[in-house]
Amino acid sequence: TATAKPPPTFYAQLELANNISSDEEKAKLLQHLLCINNLSDKMLADIVECIITIYSDQEKYELLQLVLKRSSLSNKQLETTVELIHDIRSDNYKANSLKTLLSREQFIAQHFSIIIEATEEIYSDGDKSNFYKDLMNSRYLQLVDYCMLLYAIKNINNDASKRELLCKLAPKLPKTNPKISRAYIDAADSIYSSQDKATATLAFQ
Incomplete structure (x- = not known):
């Protein structure tokens, strides 16, 4: 939900992810965090902030797909994903990310x-x-x-x-x-x- 409390280890793991220099290893840890059922708006925003530090557009795109596949995203969380799309440099990955958003017609x-x-x-x-x-x-x-x-x-x-x-x-x-x-x-x-x-x-x- 939009206001869910973070699990006890959430911010420790997120800090660890922020300190990892390898895009691949950082992405693996962030994938794990994105599997948490209830992410508040702030938790998701903090994850996205970490995703933005990844250089690889492919890793960003794949993480973004995980975000957009979540069943219940608040409008605030969807706005956060658009910020991430802005950060993707590759035309193809950016366009495909936007296409994934199209299912959220409203x-x-x-x-x-x-x-x-x-x-x-x-x-x-x-x-x-x-x-x-x-x-x-x-x-x-x-x-x-x-x-x-x-x-x-x-x-x-x-x-x-x-x-x-x-x-x-x-x-x-x-x-x-x-x-x-x-x-x-x-x-x-x-x-x-x-x-x-x-x-x-x-x-x-």
Whole structure:
């Protein structure tokens, strides 16, 4: 639970983990701590703080998966995991971590802006586009979320990826809303290729 008391040895083990220089050995000890059934918000935040000291993105990613597989995560704990995702440097691991979060649809809807902010740190258009394809299927997105997503799509460099995303998103959008229309047209207009631009624009008709 969010306010559970730590087991007697929890902070001793966490201190030991913090003092271990080997990523692999540190990760093993943190895996053990993540097996504790009831982790309070503070306990999980302290574990994540230790995970951030690991250099290996793979180790961070695997530990993050353990966190996200926990059955009952509070909103505060989910926010803590997003902080960890920010700390992952690899585009692939970052995108896959965000994908794991997608099953928490209500959290995604409530914290859409910080999810989009995390995707802006992904340099690969491919990884970013693949995540946006999944993100747009979230059931709880509001108008403001669609506007943010359109702005994020606009910032993708690859014309084909941008066109594909816009064409996929267009049927989901309320075309009579002026803010959505403006955001969509702005995104389509940012496509350099005339053919891709035309295809994306027509998809919104």
